Amino acid sequence: MIAGLKNIFTDTGNITVFTARFFKEVFRPPFQINEFLRQSYAVGYKSLPLVTITGFIMGLVLTIQSRPTMAKFGAESWLPSMVSLSLIREIAPVITALICAGKIASGIGAELGSMKVTEQIDAMEVSAINPYKYLVVTRILATTLMIPILVIYADLVGIFGGYVGYNVHGSMGLYRYFTGVFEHLEFLDVVPATIKTFFFGFFIGLIGCYKGFNASNGTASVGVAANSAVVTASLSIFIIDMLAVQITDLFF
Amino acid sequence: MEKNAPLIAITNLHKTFGENTVLNGVDINVNKGEYVVILGRSGSGKSVTIKCLVGLEKADKGVIKVFDTDITNLNENDLNAIRVRIGFMFQNGALYDSMSIRQNLTFTLKHHNKNISNEDIETKITEALDNVGLLEAIDKMPSELSGGMRKRIGMARALIIQPEIILYDEPTSGLDTITAREISELMVSIQKKYKTTSLIITHDMACAKLTGNRILILNNGVIHAEGTYAELEKSKDSWVKSFFI
Numbered sequence: 001m002i003a004g005l006k007n008i009f010t011d012t013g014n015i016t017v018f019t020a021r022f023f024k025e026v027f028r029p030p031f032q033i034n035e036f037l038r039q040s041y042a043v044g045y046k047s048l049p050l051v052t053i054t055g056f057i058m059g060l061v062l063t064i065q066s067r068p069t070m071a072k073f074g075a076e077s078w079l080p081s082m083v084s085l086s087l088i089r090e091i092a093p094v095i096t097a098l099i100c101a102g103k104i105a106s107g108i109g110a111e112l113g114s115m116k117v118t119e120q121i122d123a124m125e126v127s128a129i130n131p132y133k134y135l136v137v138t139r140i141l142a143t144t145l146m147i148p149i150l151v152i153y154a155d156l157v158g159i160f161g162g163y164v165g166y167n168v169h170g171s172m173g174l175y176r177y178f179t180g181v182f183e184h185l186e187f188l189d190v191v192p193a194t195i196k197t198f199f200f201g202f203f204i205g206l207i208g209c210y211k212g213f214n215a216s217n218g219t220a221s222v223g224v225a226a227n228s229a230v231v232t233a234s235l236s237i238f239i240i241d242m243l244a245v246q247i248t249d250l251f252f
Numbered sequence: 253m254e255k256n257a258p259l260i261a262i263t264n265l266h267k268t269f270g271e272n273t274v275l276n277g278v279d280i281n282v283n284k285g286e287y288v289v290i291l292g293r294s295g296s297g298k299s300v301t302i303k304c305l306v307g308l309e310k311a312d313k314g315v316i317k318v319f320d321t322d323i324t325n326l327n328e329n330d331l332n333a334i335r336v337r338i339g340f341m342f343q344n345g346a347l348y349d350s351m352s353i354r355q356n357l358t359f360t361l362k363h364h365n366k367n368i369s370n371e372d373i374e375t376k377i378t379e380a381l382d383n384v385g386l387l388e389a390i391d392k393m394p395s396e397l398s399g400g401m402r403k404r405i406g407m408a409r410a411l412i413i414q415p416e417i418i419l420y421d422e423p424t425s426g427l428d429t430i431t432a433r434e435i436s437e438l439m440v441s442i443q444k445k446y447k448t449t450s451l452i453i454t455h456d457m458a459c460a461k462l463t464g465n466r467i468l469i470l471n472n473g474v475i476h477a478e479g480t481y482a483e484l485e486k487s488k489d490s491w492v493k494s495f496f497i
């Protein structure tokens with residue numbers, strides 16, 4: 001019990017130091033542009049199929065599921081705008097971030113963990129290459145910038161999925177559907193939801209890197225690093241989401 | 253630098269992991285141009301010793317002087333200025349496995365010297381791979397190589413920056429006797445050609461005999477015995493003798 005409490009405190013302390021180091025190193029040249037682009041490609045482009053499928057299904061299912069309720073109130077024509085609002089404000093950011101936590105945080109955790117275990121990180125250090133800058137900063141930047149883009153993409157795919165879902169039972173042209181969507185969209189629906197996705201991305205990268213970088217020796221710890229990266233990243237996404245809602249609520 | 257100061261001078265080095273005291277007052281001096289072999293049982297702390305030497309592990313107590321500078325309390329920049337003059341060959345190669353062999357070497361060279369030209373990189377890589385007899389592996393990925401091949405690439409990567417000090421962690425273990433002998437001979441020829449200084453960790457007595465100007469035996473966290481191969485071979489100490497059977 002005491003030991004567990006102590007672990008939580010040391011872990012919190014360590015991750016704070018790790019985060020502080022990110023902000024120190026990120027502005028200090030030399031910048032590892034090539035590695036950053038490579039990571040962005042790996043994070044962004046390689047996640048597209050997954051995000052496309054889940055985004056489409058979210059929109060489709062949400063529309064089909066909400067239809068009976070809306071029909072009861074005779075408000076079927078509101079379906080496009082309701083579905084797109086739920087997607088943009090909540091569902092697409094959270095589901096996409098969770099999927100990326102599963103794919104990207106675990107990937108980073110496993111990759112850096114195995115680099116640590118096989119002494120590749122040590123090898124960088126003795127070659128006077130700053131492994132934190134080369135491996136960690138580039139990855140955190142990549143996830144921080146790519147997750148919001150993926151979420152916006154998921155929004156669009158999801159809305160299109162809603163269009164397909166609507167036309168399973170009803171019939172509405174693409175143009176009229178999208179007019180219905182954008183008619184009711186406001187600044188407050190889009191901006192806070194987009195801002196929080198930067199935090200999702202930041203924490204996905206941060207936690208993946210932290211877990212991998214601090215893997216202990218032995219190959220088993222690579223699995224542990226990957227696993228706890230997913231769990232911690234997913235949990236933190238929910239916590240950020242809750243905070244974001246409260247803050248938005250407070251100010252607007 | 254004082255004229256005859258040793259290039260590496262470790263004094264009273266202590267290192268403990270949790271409850272496990274690994275080094276308990278190690279003293280090692282290596283003079284310029286000298287090749288010193290460290291022998292010792294598995295787990296006796298040989299790798300830890302050379303990791304302390306480049307600041308990968310932090311010494312609990314003791315002074316570690318490299319190029320006459322105590323590295324135990326250096327900041328990152330000053331430590332890196334020393335590190336670029338040292339080649340470190342890891343026990344298992346530690347190749348960057350997301351990069352091909354060519355990229356492994358290019359990456360190291362480019363970070364070592366920002367202004368290096370592409371032709372220079374090409375000649376250096378060819379020379380380094382030729383030295384370890386693995387020119388044909390240049391465009392392979394580390395995962396396509398055997399353990400022994402990875403080790404030799406690791407050696408090429410340590411040598412390619414033409415360091416003044418080279419630290420070898422078991423350069424010949426896991427190799428067949430013929431390759432092991434070639435590697436030992438390569439180490440000797442590098443010593444002659446570039447006047448490098450080395451600490452060599454090995455279990456391979458043939459390698460120790462061929463490359464070591466002096467041999468140290470690490471036991472219970474201290475240097476237990478020291479001498480040339482010929483001297484130690486005749487030692488009366490049963491512990492020392494056991495290495496020479």
Ligand SMILES: Nc1ncnc2c1ncn2[C@@H]1O[C@H](COP(=O)(O)OP(=O)(O)OP(=O)(O)O)[C@@H](O)[C@H]1O
Nearest residue numbers: 269272274292293294295296297298299300301343
């Ligand atoms: N990072 C670490 N954390 C905890 N203990 C460690 C660490 N590194 C080394 N040790 C311990 O230090 C001791 C010496 O390890 P070291 O790797 O130096 O052995 P070695 O002499 O190189 O052996 P081998 O010949 O098998 O490579 C071992 O008991 C090991 O368990």
Ligand SMILES: [Mg+2]
Nearest residue numbers: 298299343421
């Ligand atoms: Mg070792």
